Amino acid sequence: MRVKNAGSYMALTKLSFIPSNAVDRLTHTKNT
Numbered sequence: 001m002r003v004k005n006a007g008s009y010m011a012l013t014k015l016s017f018i019p020s021n022a023v024d025r026l027t028h029t030k031n032t
Helices: 002-029
Strands: none
Touching: none
16 A cells, blocks of 8 residues: 555545534434
8 A cells, every 4th residue: 555545545534534423413413
């Protein structure tokens, strides 16, 4: 795995993790 690919993978993971966390919070707030 190249460093460039690793960096892109980490960036994608962060970008996909942030919205998921936000959705989790929104759904949790709605359910409560």
